[in-house]
Amino acid sequence: MKSFFHYSAIGVSIAALLVSGCSSDSSSTGEASGVTTIEFWHVNSNDWGGNEVKKIVDNFNAENKSIQVVSKYIPNQYQGVIQQAQAAIAGGNPPDVSMMGYNYVSYVNGSLPYTPIEEVAKLDEKEPNFIKDNFLPNVVDLSRADDGKLVGLSFGLSNPVLYYNADMLKQVGWNPDKPPATWEEIKELSKKVKDQTGNYGLYIQEPPDNWATFALAKSNGGNWLEKNGKELKVTVDSPEVVEVYQMIGDMVKEKLAFHGKQEEGQQAFGNGKIAMYYTTIGRMGGIKQQSKFDLRTSKSPTFGSKPRSIPAGGNTLVVFSKDKKKQKAAWEFIKHLQSPESLAIWVQGTGYLPPREGVEKDPKGADLKKFLDENPLMKPAIEQKDAVVQWANFPGDNGLQAEQALIDARDQILNGTSTAQDAMSKAAAKIRELLK
Amino acid sequence: MGGLSYEPMASVPARRELEKKSEKDWVDRMKAFQKVKPFLYLAPALIPIALFIYYPLVKSLQISFLSWNMVSPNRKFVGMDNYSYLLQNREFWNSVWNTGVYTVLLLLLLLVSPFFVAYAVTRISGRVQAFYKSAIFVPTVLSLAVSSIVFLWLFNPISGSVNHLIALVGIPPVNWLSDPTWALISMVIITSWKTFGYHFILLLSGILSVPQDIVEAAKIDGVSSSMGLIRRIYVPLSSGTLLFVFVMTVVFGIQWSFVPIQMLTNGGPDQATSHLVFTVYQYAFQFFKSGLASAAAVLTFLVFSGLIVFQALVMERRVHYEN
Numbered sequence: 163m164k165s166f167f168h169y170s171a172i173g174v175s176i177a178a179l180l181v182s183g184c185s186s187d188s189s190s191t192g193e194a195s196g197v198t199t200i201e202f203w204h205v206n207s208n209d210w211g212g213n214e215v216k217k218i219v220d221n222f223n224a225e226n227k228s229i230q231v232v233s234k235y236i237p238n239q240y241q242g243v244i245q246q247a248q249a250a251i252a253g254g255n256p257p258d259v260s261m262m263g264y265n266y267v268s269y270v271n272g273s274l275p276y277t278p279i280e281e282v283a284k285l286d287e288k289e290p291n292f293i294k295d296n297f298l299p300n301v302v303d304l305s306r307a308d309d310g311k312l313v314g315l316s317f318g319l320s321n322p323v324l325y326y327n328a329d330m331l332k333q334v335g336w337n338p339d340k341p342p343a344t345w346e347e348i349k350e351l352s353k354k355v356k357d358q359t360g361n362y363g364l365y366i367q368e369p370p371d372n373w374a375t376f377a378l379a380k381s382n383g384g385n386w387l388e389k390n391g392k393e394l395k396v397t398v399d400s401p402e403v404v405e406v407y408q409m410i411g412d413m414v415k416e417k418l419a420f421h422g423k424q425e426e427g428q429q430a431f432g433n434g435k436i437a438m439y440y441t442t443i444g445r446m447g448g449i450k451q452q453s454k455f456d457l458r459t460s461k462s463p464t465f466g467s468k469p470r471s472i473p474a475g476g477n478t479l480v481v482f483s484k485d486k487k488k489q490k491a492a493w494e495f496i497k498h499l500q501s502p503e504s505l506a507i508w509v510q511g512t513g514y515l516p517p518r519e520g521v522e523k524d525p526k527g528a529d530l531k532k533f534l535d536e537n538p539l540m541k542p543a544i545e546q547k548d549a550v551v552q553w554a555n556f557p558g559d560n561g562l563q564a565e566q567a568l569i570d571a572r573d574q575i576l577n578g579t580s581t582a583q584d585a586m587s588k589a590a591a592k593i594r595e596l597l598k
Numbered sequence: 599m600g601g602l603s604y605e606p607m608a609s610v611p612a613r614r615e616l617e618k619k620s621e622k623d624w625v626d627r628m629k630a631f632q633k634v635k636p637f638l639y640l641a642p643a644l645i646p647i648a649l650f651i652y653y654p655l656v657k658s659l660q661i662s663f664l665s666w667n668m669v670s671p672n673r674k675f676v677g678m679d680n681y682s683y684l685l686q687n688r689e690f691w692n693s694v695w696n697t698g699v700y701t702v703l704l705l706l707l708l709l710v711s712p713f714f715v716a717y718a719v720t721r722i723s724g725r726v727q728a729f730y731k732s733a734i735f736v737p738t739v740l741s742l743a744v745s746s747i748v749f750l751w752l753f754n755p756i757s758g759s760v761n762h763l764i765a766l767v768g769i770p771p772v773n774w775l776s777d778p779t780w781a782l783i784s785m786v787i788i789t790s791w792k793t794f795g796y797h798f799i800l801l802l803s804g805i806l807s808v809p810q811d812i813v814e815a816a817k818i819d820g821v822s823s824s825m826g827l828i829r830r831i832y833v834p835l836s837s838g839t840l841l842f843v844f845v846m847t848v849v850f851g852i853q854w855s856f857v858p859i860q861m862l863t864n865g866g867p868d869q870a871t872s873h874l875v876f877t878v879y880q881y882a883f884q885f886f887k888s889g890l891a892s893a894a895a896v897l898t899f900l901v902f903s904g905l906i907v908f909q910a911l912v913m914e915r916r917v918h919y920e921n
Binding site: 241244245248249251252269273274362368370420421422423425426429430433435436559560562563566569570573574576577579 | 665667668669670750751753754755756757758773775776777778862863864866867868869870880883884885886887
């Protein structure tokens with residue numbers, strides 16, 4: 163009998179543990195003491211600005227007694243953040259402020275319960291026009307969803323540049339102070355490199371996304387989607403886009419360009435086996451570390467005289483709090499993140515460009531000016547900031563699947579299993595089906 | 599006696615009656631407890647299994663009939679739509695086919711070849727044998743994520759050591775991770791390299807447990823070649839271990855190979871390395887289509903249940919267990 167009670171007591175306590183584990187109270191602590199605690203999610207690991215983010219948050223917490231920020235690192239970059247955010251929202255415990263990749267803006271708008279940034283900014287009595295006064299309109303628009311709603315405030319900002327091995331250019335008799343400015347010149351230089359050194363001329367980054375190819379397509383006058391009144395037209399099989407893919411495919415076929423994983427391409431570029439490397443300015447730190455030669459950058463090349471048009475990479479700050487008090491606190495923190503002092507730390511830690519105008523001229527951002535002067539590699543990226551556009555999002559629930567169809571088409575073209583025309587027509591048909 | 603009231607003492611027979619009744623009660627309760635007791639003992643195991651395996655299983659069956667991303671307030675019941683979409687989808691069948699290819703290649707590298715290697719190791723003796731045992735087992739201690747990164751360096755088509763080595767014997771360079779035919783093979787190589795040692799040790803113990811007197815008897819009866827001994831003596835007598843390794847390879851091989859796929863190819867190039875487990879992940883966590891992912895998971899579950907039933911009904915009967 164005694165043992166019966168003994169066991170049932172254990173059973174009850176296990177049950178109690180399970181129940182209490184499930185319903186742990188998630189509301190903020192310390193509300194009674196007048197302190198508002200908010201949670202901030204970021205993607206910065208320790209080798210990519212994590213310590214700098216911690217410093218920025220610590221500064222904020224030291225200056226503010228009534229608002230305390232708890233920062234949380236989310237692994238796996240922007241995809242990781244959106245996965246975790248889904249889970250947290252499903253569990254009823256979303257972050258108050260979170261970084262979100264620009265390519266997920268429309269998805270957030272369509273599928274997650276967020277608070278539009280302008281609603282939050284309105285709560286600010288002192289600086290109600292903070293966004294308009296401090297940001298270029300094209301930079302603000304990066305955080306706009308496909309239906310025109312402004313989802314967050316643009317923060318991390320990068321764009322694609324051409325890294326090149328100046329030593330190798332000299333070796334093949336190309337003036338390294340005049341790097342290729344057009345894709346035609348890139349082809350010309352690649353031929354020289356291949357003929358004279360046996361190395362590859364170019365590597366265009368190939369991660370599982372279409373960011374770099376979008377920059378080429380857009381600069382050639384093409385696009386993924388076109389707005390036709392209210393209707394969206396899929397234009398990935400337009401001549402301008404097909405031409406770009408065919409050009410890359412041909413360069414790979416002729417062994418002028420290398421085809422492989424991004425890490426492989428970057429290693430090979432660092433080992434002096436590839437002359438030029440087209441990728442984001444955000445990778446500057448890593449590339450600089452891996453390269454033992456005269457490394458330089460130049461602006462994203464154009465197609466003849468067609469205007470440069472390149473997608474931004476990076477993240478926007480999205481508010482999920484529903485409570486007014488927390489929203490206000492979240493806005494205060496966002497303004498702190500966007501302050502010249504914080505941006506100076508942020509840019510140095512991550513290699514992202516300052517999203518705000520005039521930070522380097524602000525006396526409080528003096529560190530940043532010094533950093534940019536010492537890092538001429540970043541200059542081209544800053545100079546081409548006005549050519550930055552939003553990376554096309556495929557809208558709707560099937561949007562991310564449509565993106566994959568385009569990645570698959572790229573693989574077919576680069577592997578030579580399909581011509582650009584065939585692969586892009588098939589991809590277009592599939593995307594049209596998915597977006598129906 | 600004032601306000602003190604008490605019940606009059608029951609008569610002796612009535613008291614007996616009462617005792618009997620409570621005794622019966624007690625026996626009844628004890629019987630009930632005896633019935634519950636096994637479940638109480640099982641509870642610590644059953645509750646977690648129910649919570650973390652059966653509940654999600656039922657839940658994914660339920661989600662597989664919805665068009666939903668787990669968060670959105672508008673969850674839509676779509677009946678069998680997710681299933682019919684998958685069954686008509688070229689990519690899904692491609693991943694089913696790839697699952698088959700993975701399984702066959704993994705069986706070659708994680709069942710057949712470690713068996714022969716283990717047999718070879720039993721042929722040598724002393725310190726050399728001990729060296730081989732530990733040398734072959736070493737990669738097992740690494741995590742698959744780490745092995746994947748190691749191979750990312752080794753497989754680099756321009757500056758990697760593998761291409762450098764095959765160039766010495768005149769083989770043209772291979773684009774291991776980006777060429778559609780080689781990418782899947784690379785995934786299998788990475789997975790096998792890490793798991794080989796473990797299966798090797800298991801099979802080695804299987805081979806070593808074959809009684810030597812039987813082997814000697816077979817030799818006297820005229821089975822002298824190594825192949826003959828393997829075919830007639832070692833394979834049948836270590837079939838228990840072989841079956842275990844077979845099931846491990848089929849069921850877990852696909853799950854292990856998920857790691858290099860996720861880290862290195864993301865299912866590419868052009869879905870060439872994608873298999874059922876990765877497809878489920880891709881639908882659920884890259885496309886956020888939980889309904890479709892659940893439907894794919896249910897189908898995967900059915901396929902593998904089929905394999906387990908086959909194993910239980912057909913192979914188990916032909917297996918020799920010593921005890």
